[in-house]
Amino acid sequence: MIEWRDEGVVLSVRKHGETSVLLEVFTQTRGRCTGILRGGVSRKMAPHIQPGAQVALVWKARLEDHLGHFSVEPLRSRAQVLEDPLALAALTSMTALLTQLLPEREAHSYLYVDTQKVLDRLGRDAHWPLSYLNWETALLEEMGYGLDLSRCAVTGSRDDLAFVSPRTGRAVSRRGAGDWADKLLPLPQCLLGQAPLDYIDIARGLKTTGHFIARLAGELGDKPMPAARDRFLDRITRKGSGPSGEEAGGF
Amino acid sequence: MNDAAREIEALIALMAKLPGLGPRSARRAVLHLLKKRSRVMVPLATAMAEVATRARDCVTCGNIGTAEICDICASDKRATGEICVVEDVADLWAMERAQVFGGRYHVLGGTLSALDAIGPDELRIPQLKARVRDEGVREVILALGATVDGQTTAHYIADELGGLCTLTSLAQGVPVGGELDYLDEGTISAALRARKGL
Numbered sequence: 001m002i003e004w005r006d007e008g009v010v011l012s013v014r015k016h017g018e019t020s021v022l023l024e025v026f027t028q029t030r031g032r033c034t035g036i037l038r039g040g041v042s043r044k045m046a047p048h049i050q051p052g053a054q055v056a057l058v059w060k061a062r063l064e065d066h067l068g069h070f071s072v073e074p075l076r077s078r079a080q081v082l083e084d085p086l087a088l089a090a091l092t093s094m095t096a097l098l099t100q101l102l103p104e105r106e107a108h109s110y111l112y113v114d115t116q117k118v119l120d121r122l123g124r125d126a127h128w129p130l131s132y133l134n135w136e137t138a139l140l141e142e143m144g145y146g147l148d149l150s151r152c153a154v155t156g157s158r159d160d161l162a163f164v165s166p167r168t169g170r171a172v173s174r175r176g177a178g179d180w181a182d183k184l185l186p187l188p189q190c191l192l193g194q195a196p197l198d199y200i201d202i203a204r205g206l207k208t209t210g211h212f213i214a215r216l217a218g219e220l221g222d223k224p225m226p227a228a229r230d231r232f233l234d235r236i237t238r239k240g241s242g243p244s245g246e247e248a249g250g251f
Numbered sequence: 252m253n254d255a256a257r258e259i260e261a262l263i264a265l266m267a268k269l270p271g272l273g274p275r276s277a278r279r280a281v282l283h284l285l286k287k288r289s290r291v292m293v294p295l296a297t298a299m300a301e302v303a304t305r306a307r308d309c310v311t312c313g314n315i316g317t318a319e320i321c322d323i324c325a326s327d328k329r330a331t332g333e334i335c336v337v338e339d340v341a342d343l344w345a346m347e348r349a350q351v352f353g354g355r356y357h358v359l360g361g362t363l364s365a366l367d368a369i370g371p372d373e374l375r376i377p378q379l380k381a382r383v384r385d386e387g388v389r390e391v392i393l394a395l396g397a398t399v400d401g402q403t404t405a406h407y408i409a410d411e412l413g414g415l416c417t418l419t420s421l422a423q424g425v426p427v428g429g430e431l432d433y434l435d436e437g438t439i440s441a442a443l444r445a446r447k448g449l
Binding site: 012014018044046047048050051052074076077078079080082083085088089091092093095096099226227228231 | 271363365370398402403406407409410436437440
């Protein structure tokens with residue numbers, strides 16, 4: 001019997017038979033893993049395995065290739081996001097992206113640590129939208145689609161960077177863009193960590209990272225962009241351009 | 252195997268697909284039905300045939316009934332200006348068992364789910380919006396599960412109906428007969444935030 005223990009973030013839960021669930025988790029040492037959890041639909045267990053929850057896991061199987069069975073101990077619920085529509089949309093976007101983009105059983109330790117930190121900040125810290133945006137760039141980096149925003153791909157200059165090339169993911173300055181500016185992706189100041197933050201800035205950053213996520217998803221077997229990610233972008237865009245002075249603009 | 256045995260085996264195989272039953276328990280159930288053929292099996296078969304022919308979804312709320320409009324939607328007494336939105340018919344029946352709600356219902360037929368690619372178009376949200384406009388609804392009560400998918404759906408509906416009527420949702424907290432020691436921290440935190448004066 002093969003057995004391992006780890007901690008993980010619940011990504012998804014699907015009913016399996018009448019009393020069990022197919023549990024998908026993102027762990028530090030083994031990446032995205034799936035297994036059966038007996039009794040997962042019970043009233044006692046179901047609240048502890050909501051997507052985004054932190055759990056301690058024991059996985060057992062007769063052979064490494066088998067689906068295997070989980071035993072789960074709850075560590076931390078992230079139920080604080082349920083009442084905050086924007087934070088909840090971010091959480092579902094994160095879990096959907098990880099489910100869709102991460103290869104199975106491949107460790108991504110840095111991304112795991114980053115994921116935990118962002119999930120803990122959702123709805124609690126005023127600047128969590130920036131953490132989310134940085135998390136998406138980290139996800140792209142981990143998947144081999146990292147953005148290079150250090151200097152202009154055309155002129156080599158570090159100043160006046162305003163665009164991202166949709167093909168290479170490299171920054172382009174206003175001067176370097178020239179007549180091609182309308183064909184390039186926006187490079188909001190928040191992606192460079194320079195400007196005061198607002199929701200519109202974050203939404204522009206998400207449009208840019210979204211372009212590369214969609215490309216990555218397409219290359220992973222023609223997968224579509226998760227609807228949860230689209231809903232998050234839609235919600236943050238609406239929040240940024242909301243009619244009330246409190247909602248529009250800054251956090 | 253003779254024909255009769257084959258039909259019984261087919262019945263067992265069908266019964267085994269029902270929730271709560273497996274091959275062994277289905278066999279026991281079929282044996283029980285065969286023993287009580289006239290008292291249980293025949294009335295059951297008649298009732299099942301009747302329901303299979305007549306059962307249909309209410310065109311207004313999505314409840315299951317035998318007419319185009321279900322009894323709840325047809326009753327003038329239920330026109331209180333309140334609509335309770337539930338995920339499926341089982342939730343509607345649970346609310347009716349409690350006998351605490353006197354208004355009408357709207358069954359969504361599921362929740363938004365990133366995993367199963369269920370979007371707003373797969374649910375009965377446009378019909379809900381139309382009902383709120385047409386029936387002069389004052390309040391929509393969102394009685395959806397306190398899960399990630401349930402609350403994602405609730406927030407989406409709240410956005411869609413914003414400004415059309417008052418929107419409320421069920422309280423979350425300690426269940427009747429529940430002990431704090433066994434509750435998850437999410438429930439405890441929701442209960443603490445929704446505390447009330449005594």
